Amino acid sequence: MSPDEARRRPPTAQQFVLGELRRAITTGRLRPGTPIRQDALAEELQVSRVPLREALKTLEGEGLVTYKPHKGYCVVMLSLDDLREVYRIRELLEEEAVRAAVARLTDDDLGRIEAAQEEVERAAAAGDVAAMATANRAFHMTLFDCAGRPRLARLIRTLWDTTDAYRSMYYGDAGNRERVIEEHRAALDALRRRSADDAVTTLNVHRDHAVAELEPLLDA
Amino acid sequence: MSPDEARRRPPTAQQFVLGELRRAITTGRLRPGTPIRQDALAEELQVSRVPLREALKTLEGEGLVTYKPHKGYCVVMLSLDDLREVYRIRELLEEEAVRAAVARLTDDDLGRIEAAQEEVERAAAAGDVAAMATANRAFHMTLFDCAGRPRLARLIRTLWDTTDAYRSMYYGDAGNRERVIEEHRAALDALRRRSADDAVTTLNVHRDHAVAELEPLLDA
């Protein structure tokens, strides 16, 4: 392992494993529905089963894996209904977050959101799908964090985590990337005008587009 | 351990510990803010630290304890803001659940909710606070489960878990117990009429009463 990797590597094995598992699920290396063989996975990640199991417990709490006593963990298979349910819950919670955020949005906050958007556009221009997914998330979460409601923001984060595995596919399409940028700009415009209604509407459209694109992917 | 206890005891140590920890936090035996000494707790519960740590990971996911690498776990101290935030989120999600539930409520469903209510009243009459808390929870969750939205119901459950520690205090007061029963009856009436609006309104009032009673308790 290079010094650079060592610096990046989290301070505990369970956090390292957690990140690796997220990535594996996100990128589809661990496909939905597959049972998780702890022994094999632990060996592959060069850790013992203890930190692996703690990471799995965390993922269970986030709804990314299921667990049955004495049967083990299993990557969650998101059904179409699940997807719609998650997005509907997101709609409810994110509207709440956006309204609270707009009510107390400072110019400084706005600047950070704009910076995130610049990063999104830079990644899109470079065609870097992974970077774009990260930047997109930062864009939204920065806004949600402005609501000053840590528990609400935490909930929304876990909901995003749940569908991360599928969202990355969304950015594979150039048309989607272009549309995301346009919709973000519209949202930013609403935020600058401190119009909560417009921001909510814009972001709802944004979200609906995403779920509409994702739905076909789940049939396969 | 008696045979009866043995039958009740969960199939894995981590589930047993999970239940014990919840109770300990709920009853205030583990007070908010106290760091959790794994060694001592494990010994007290007669298990090793491994299942204890996995249970703690679950509780962390539910927001009942916090975790810092190399520092350990800590029972969360719910601030007044936290309480309000949790109840506001519950309001949003439970309205959604109730509307979905009413839309598909069968007579059979209604019967189960009524049965839960009978149990609530029975426990209240007996002055059994713990049983009343359990029955009350069953009353609401039975309704939420009727929504046919498993993820939504799961989320609501974890939100309830978060404030369980404080809710039990609520039932210590006889006036509160009486009011809960009245409000449940009003909600049942709305459900029988299949009036989603009335059910939502009634339950919002119900919830607001609870939070109003709980708020003073959090100053101390």
Place this chain on the structure above:
DNA sequence: ATTTTCAATATTGGATCCAAAATATGGAGA
């Protein structure tokens, strides 16, 4: 007296080993 450093101690993180449960295998009986 205050601050800093360093060692001693306590506590968490992780690896290995063993036990318990579930699953797979294979043979006996109908």
Place this chain on the structure above:
DNA sequence: TCTCCATATTTTGGATCCAATATTGAAAAT
């Protein structure tokens, strides 16, 4: 051939041990 049951193997659950990190306390220097 099919079913059922006993056994072997795999896999998960948990206990113990060791390592790494954090905390505490005391001594030394300013």
